[in-house]
Amino acid sequence: MPRARKLFPIYGSALANNMLSCIERDRVVDRFVAAYVAQNDRRGILGGPARERELADTMGREILLAMIVEVNEILPAFFGKKLKSKLKSEEKEAVDAFSRELLAAMARAQNWNGEDRRQFRRDLAFYSEFCARREMAAKTNKRGKAPEEEAPFIARVALLLDPSMLEQARRAARKFYGNVGQIARKLLRQTLG
16 A cells, blocks of 8 residues: 655646756657657758757647656556545545646746637646546457547647648657656656655
8 A cells, every 4th residue: 555645736837847947958849850850861951040949839739738648557556546536535636736836837937818728728628538538448449459549639739730641650759758758757757755
């Protein structure tokens, strides 16, 4: 049985800062795009500093969305549970407070206005609904593996990266998506230490 621990909302703020600094400090998007360009000989997709900035900003936002969803999926494990629905009411309240602070800190750090916050929350709901559908399909399919629906991250990043070579871009985005999940788990472990 896991030991009882406290999950304070301030940890959400710390995680938001860690996520943002990781994306910027480790140049996650730049490294992904550079690897894709080198592997597929697609130098033409770069298009200069403005395009590189656009990719960094837009893909960085997609990475944040994917990381937050990953964190929300694994937070119940902090209390020794697999699903949020299995949490006690005070544990659910702690997870909800943590998530609210995570989003609020993200908005403060990014200087989002009201419309930016609404768009981010809408996209986060879209990502979360995908995860809920995937979880439900896995539960209801008794005969084995459910047909895999592709995560929104994969399609969106592939389209941003290289729309003219979409299948190649999808393969790269699929692999990148796995890396983003690993980064999110690592940052959460470091933050909650």
